[in-house]
Amino acid sequence: MEVQIRETCKECGGSGIISNPLYEDLLKLDRKKKKEKGRYLTNEEVEEWFSNQGYDPKKPPPEEYGCDNCGGTGKTTRWISIEEFKKLL
Numbered sequence: 001m002e003v004q005i006r007e008t009c010k011e012c013g014g015s016g017i018i019s020n021p022l023y024e025d026l027l028k029l030d031r032k033k034k035k036e037k038g039r040y041l042t043n044e045e046v047e048e049w050f051s052n053q054g055y056d057p058k059k060p061p062p063e064e065y066g067c068d069n070c071g072g073t074g075k076t077t078r079w080i081s082i083e084e085f086k087k088l089l
């Protein structure tokens, strides 16, 4: 016998949303620029960066996207055996 359990999604931590790691890189670069040059990246530099990453700068990828693992619900379900279920209690 098996039971179905509902858990918080491990991929997104229950938010249903994954932040695009690309933007973390961009943010780091922006901070580095500020530190080294005393100014943040210009729009042109951001566009150039996207272009170098292989994206169309006019259509940059989304900053966040729905989690594939849970379909954006933040919860996942799985079937486990009664034995395994007892261990969780």
Ligand SMILES: [Zn+2]
Pocket: 009, 010, 011, 012, 013, 014, 015, 016, 017, 067, 068, 069, 070, 071, 072, 073, 074, 075
């Ligand atoms: Zn998720």
